[in-house]
Amino acid sequence: MNALLITVVSPLAGALILPSLRRLSWAGWLNVLVSTITLAASLNLAVTVADHGVVANSLFRVDAFNVYLLVLTAFVGVTTSIFSRPYMRHVCDSGRVSQRGMRLYHAMFQAFMFTMFLALSTDNLGVLWVSVEGATLATVLLVSLYRTPEAIEAAWKYFILCGVGIALALFGTVLLYFAAQHVISDPEAGLSWSALYSVAPQLQPAIMSLAFVFLLVGYGTKVGLVPMHQWLPDAHSEGPTPMSAVLSGLLLNVALYAVVRLKMLVDGSLSATDSPHTAGYLLMGFGLVSFLVAGLFLHRQRDIKRMFSYSSIEHMGLMTFAFGLGGPLATFGALLHMLVHSLTKSAIFVTVGHAAHIAGTQSIDHIRGLIRTQPAVGWGLLLGVAAIAGFPPFGVFTSEFLLLTATMQSQPWFTVALLTGLAVAFAGLFRHLHPMVYGPVPEGQQPVSANMLPVIVHLGLVLWLGLSIPGFLSRWLDRATELITGAHLL
Amino acid sequence: MSLEQLPMLQQLMLVLAAMVLFTSFVLLEQARLLAAIHAFAWQGVLVALVTAIVASSSEHLHLFFSAALTLGLKALLIPWMLHRLVRRLELDRHREPLRRPALVIMAALALVIFSYWAVVPVVQQELLFTRNIVAVSLAVVLIGLLMMVIRTQAVAQVLGFMSMENGLFLAAVSATGGMPLVVELGVAFDVLVAMVLFGVFFFQIRESIDSLDVDRMNRLTEHVEEKS
Numbered sequence: 001m002n003a004l005l006i007t008v009v010s011p012l013a014g015a016l017i018l019p020s021l022r023r024l025s026w027a028g029w030l031n032v033l034v035s036t037i038t039l040a041a042s043l044n045l046a047v048t049v050a051d052h053g054v055v056a057n058s059l060f061r062v063d064a065f066n067v068y069l070l071v072l073t074a075f076v077g078v079t080t081s082i083f084s085r086p087y088m089r090h091v092c093d094s095g096r097v098s099q100r101g102m103r104l105y106h107a108m109f110q111a112f113m114f115t116m117f118l119a120l121s122t123d124n125l126g127v128l129w130v131s132v133e134g135a136t137l138a139t140v141l142l143v144s145l146y147r148t149p150e151a152i153e154a155a156w157k158y159f160i161l162c163g164v165g166i167a168l169a170l171f172g173t174v175l176l177y178f179a180a181q182h183v184i185s186d187p188e189a190g191l192s193w194s195a196l197y198s199v200a201p202q203l204q205p206a207i208m209s210l211a212f213v214f215l216l217v218g219y220g221t222k223v224g225l226v227p228m229h230q231w232l233p234d235a236h237s238e239g240p241t242p243m244s245a246v247l248s249g250l251l252l253n254v255a256l257y258a259v260v261r262l263k264m265l266v267d268g269s270l271s272a273t274d275s276p277h278t279a280g281y282l283l284m285g286f287g288l289v290s291f292l293v294a295g296l297f298l299h300r301q302r303d304i305k306r307m308f309s310y311s312s313i314e315h316m317g318l319m320t321f322a323f324g325l326g327g328p329l330a331t332f333g334a335l336l337h338m339l340v341h342s343l344t345k346s347a348i349f350v351t352v353g354h355a356a357h358i359a360g361t362q363s364i365d366h367i368r369g370l371i372r373t374q375p376a377v378g379w380g381l382l383l384g385v386a387a388i389a390g391f392p393p394f395g396v397f398t399s400e401f402l403l404l405t406a407t408m409q410s411q412p413w414f415t416v417a418l419l420t421g422l423a424v425a426f427a428g429l430f431r432h433l434h435p436m437v438y439g440p441v442p443e444g445q446q447p448v449s450a451n452m453l454p455v456i457v458h459l460g461l462v463l464w465l466g467l468s469i470p471g472f473l474s475r476w477l478d479r480a481t482e483l484i485t486g487a488h489l490l
Numbered sequence: 491m492s493l494e495q496l497p498m499l500q501q502l503m504l505v506l507a508a509m510v511l512f513t514s515f516v517l518l519e520q521a522r523l524l525a526a527i528h529a530f531a532w533q534g535v536l537v538a539l540v541t542a543i544v545a546s547s548s549e550h551l552h553l554f555f556s557a558a559l560t561l562g563l564k565a566l567l568i569p570w571m572l573h574r575l576v577r578r579l580e581l582d583r584h585r586e587p588l589r590r591p592a593l594v595i596m597a598a599l600a601l602v603i604f605s606y607w608a609v610v611p612v613v614q615q616e617l618l619f620t621r622n623i624v625a626v627s628l629a630v631v632l633i634g635l636l637m638m639v640i641r642t643q644a645v646a647q648v649l650g651f652m653s654m655e656n657g658l659f660l661a662a663v664s665a666t667g668g669m670p671l672v673v674e675l676g677v678a679f680d681v682l683v684a685m686v687l688f689g690v691f692f693f694q695i696r697e698s699i700d701s702l703d704v705d706r707m708n709r710l711t712e713h714v715e716e717k718s
Contacts, residue, residue: 059672126673133680140687149698153707156691160647163684164635167654170677171631174662174669178624181666187550188670206611234710 003048004060006041007070008117010034011077014110019103024092027106028085034110035081038117039074046071050476061123061194064479065335069257070120072339076249076346077113079454083350084109084242086451090357091240096146105142105240112138112246119254126191128258129166129173132222135251136162143239154234161231162221169218175211176265179203193261200268208269212279215262216286222255224313225320226290236309237362241353244305248312249346253338256316259283260323264484267326283324288417290317295421298428303362304352307432308345311388314425315341318418322403327410328489332481333402336469340395340462341388347458348384351377354450355436364432369441374448378437380455385433387462389426395465499547503540503664507626510536510660511602514633517653518598521587523645527572530649534564537656541663550667556674563678564656568685575689576645579696586643594640598633605629623664630657642705644695648688655681 014034021027046067049055055062062070092102115138119131136159144155173191180190183202189195196203221228236244266279294314301307315337322334354377359367371378387394400422407415464470478490496504513533520526538561545553576582588594605628609621634657637650659677662669669677692702699706 124670124673126669127676130673130676130680134683137680137683137687141690144691144694147694147698149707150709152691152694152698153710156644156695156704156707157710159684159687159691160638160651163651164638164654167631167651167658170658171628171661174658174666177662177669178665187667190666191670191673210608210611238710 003041003045004055004062004121007038007045007074008060008114008121010037010041011110011114011117015107015114018106018110021103021106024089024099024102027103028089031106031109032078032081032085035074035078035113038113039071039078042067042070042074050472056123056194058192059124059127060121062121063483064476065260065483066120066257068335068339068476068480069253070117072253072342073113073116073120073250076246076342079457080242080245080249080346080350081109083245083353083451083454084240086449087242087353088240090448097240101145105145108138108142109242109246112142112251114138116250116254120257123193124191125173125176125193125196125262128193128261129170132169132219132255132258133163133166135254136166136222139235139239139243139247139251142243143235145240145243146238148238151238154231154238158231158235161228165218165221165228167218168214168221172211172214172216172218172262175207175214176262179207179211179269193265196265197268200265201271203265203269205270205273208266209278212262212266212282216259216279216282219255219258219262220286220320223252223259223316223320224290225286225317226293226313229290229294229313232313233306233309236312237303237305241305241349241356244309245346245349245353248309248349249342252312252316253342256319256323256338259320260484263323277326280324280326283320284414285324287317287319287321287324288414290314291321292317292417292421292424295425295428298425299431301432302364304356304364304367304432304436305349305362307364307429308348308352311425311429312341312345314421315345315388318400318403318421321414321418322406323484325406325410326485327406328481328485328487329402329409330406331485332477332489333399333406335477335480336395336465337399337403340399340465343458343462344384344387344394344396347455347462348381348388350454350458351380351384351452354448354452355381357448358445359442364436366442367436368439369445371437372441373445374450376452377447377450380452380459382433382437383459384455385429387459389429390422393463393466394459395462398466398469499543503543504622506536506540506543507623507660507664510540510656511626511629511633514630514653514657515595515598517649518594518633518637519588519591521585523576523581523584523586523643524573526646526649527569527576530572530653531565531569533653533656534560534566534569537660537663538565540660541668544663544667548667552671553663553668555671556663556668559674559678560659563682564652564659567682568652571685571689572645572648575692579645579692579702581645581702584643586641586646588640594636598636601632601636602629605632620665624661627657627661627664630654630660633657642703644688644692644702644704647704648685651688652681652685 049067115131115134224232263279297310322330516529541557606625634650634654
């Protein structure tokens with residue numbers, strides 16, 4: 001219990017303390033320290049959950065499913081804070097951000113982490129909504145941190161689109177609560193996920209399916225599902241790079257986590273009706289469309305961060321499709337994919353940040369010859385993209401292989417669409433990557449001081465997961481799979 | 491069961507809910523920002539009144555607290571903040587009539603009809619009364635959405651956003667007797683923070699494009715066109 005409290009409260013404390021520090025160098029280190037404390041507490045929590053199964057009280061509930069996401073979130077938080085310390089100093093020294101902007105950055109980084117942990121660990125669907133909305137509020141000022149017209153436009157779009165989307169999710173939550181009131185007498189427990197899950201078969205199917213449509217559109221906006229994805233490339237490309245790394249690696253996961261939890265409730269409610277898989281079909285449809293459309297959009301991009309944010313949409317679409325497919329194999333694959341995608345994508349954004357510093361621009365046409373200018377960054381980008389495109393021996397290959405196998409088992413025709421999508425995305429990524437990494441070196445291009453530690457650690461882990469998934473992790477994911485689908489895989 | 495046979499309080503609630511919907515239409519049509527802010531404040535008052543009536547007719551005592559919170563936040567604080575911002579941005583005399591008022595009103599009416607259709611499955615076993623209010627609140631949410639789509643002025647978009655929140659709150663109060671207190675407080679906190687951030691953004695946007703007409707922010711879409 002204490003570990004849970006420390007995990008959730010320490011980022012909040014960090015968000016309150018950090019802006020009061022006047023020395024920026026201290027603030028950077030303190031940011032790392034707070035994130036490390038959070039990671040230690042979340043690991044401790046994971047051990048407790050492994051021993052006891054579930055840690056729960058009236059407001060929180062941590063089980064095998066969300067504890068792995070908690071640890072992942074804390075881990076990416078630490079590596080991103082390590083990367084952001086020198087990176088943001090560089091940005092600050094170059095005069096793009098004021099001292100006040102830096103204090104805002106540190107406070108909002110931790111406030112964002114707080115909302116992520118709260119959303120993941122809470123049992124109350126209302127609090128889940130409040131914290132996902134809180135995540136928008138914490139990051140929207142960071143998207144406009146550079147104060148360029150583009151950044152302000154991106155931030156406004158992000159604010160308005162996510163605000164509207166999340167408002168629809170609140171309507172869905174109200175409908176869910178309405179359905180719960182006929183079954184659960186205690187009004188305070190009406191939004192508790194565990195209480196709802198235990199009575200799911202009695203919830204009225206008609207209301208639950210209507211609620212799910214609103215919830216899916218609402219949280220789906222945050223996942224970045226097409227056609228509600230418009231905010232995502234803008235917000236990712238205009239914000240500071242550490243923010244892109246956590247938005248892509250963490251926020252999208254948390255929104256998808258919310259969708260999966262809600263799908264579990266709806267599946268329970270619809271199990272006795274004629275159409276028990278409605279929620280799954282909806283997810284499959286949205287997921288597949290996002291996957292294919294984002295793959296095509298990869299080809300048209302000119303901004304390197306925009307390109308990788310479309311790649312995030314593509315992968316989120318794939319996971320959504322897999323969760324919609326259901327069944328132990330697909331769910332296990334999707335959980336693994338969440339893990340490896342977060343690790344790889346945040347590593348890529350870190351490398352892209354350095355690449356943009358080297359070239360002095362984010363335009364793909366002007367980033368050239370990275371591998372000769374600075375081999376570490378060039379190779380980091382090359383390996384990162386190879387990993388995200390699904391090359392063996394990286395972990396993304398393993399999870400995509402599992403997903404394809406699962407698709408072949410239950411819906412063989414979709415395999416064609418998936419393979420086409422993977423090929424299109426692969427071509428889109430590599431046609432842009434090749435000149436950036438090899439290409440002729442522009443005159444006067446100098447290496448920058450780069451901190452490649454997060455990239456090495458992340459890609460190392462992804463490689464490890466591709467070669468052999470350690471026993472404890474596969475048992476862990478298997479328990480989460482059992483929780484979601486009701487059946488073991490291993 | 492016909493509407494006249496409902497208890498007096500429920501009839502009163504229906505009338506108030508209808509008036510909330512009416513203020514949504516007023517909000518949609520207003521050309522002057524200050525008048526729109528006043529319409530929004532009245533909507534907040536009406537929603538708070540509905541909440542107070544639900545509180546007095548049920549055992550949910552914490553609803554009195556939510557009614558006071560709504561009155562304070564939606565009818566006083568947020569309109570006051572918007573009023574101040576509009577004056578500081580010197581937009582008091584800004585007029586922006588709708589381009590095709592007839593079409594917009596027709597669209598809004600269609601949304602109301604759609605809302606009644608959408609909630610049909612919710613209420614087959616329920617009272618007529620709940621169905622009306624859930625439909626009205628969904629209509630308020632959707633009209634707020636419509637307002638955000640057709641208005642290009644940032645302050646008017648924020649008013650649309652806030653009136654969506656009003657619709658959501660009305661749905662929560664009338665259909666379910668209010669969400670648990672912790673959730674309501676969280677939502678109110680989020681709305682307040684959002685309002686403060688909107689204020690910050692008004693100034694950032696004006697600094698960047700010298701106007702609050704967000705349609706003029708089109709640099710990022712240009713990028714895409716350039717690519718095709």
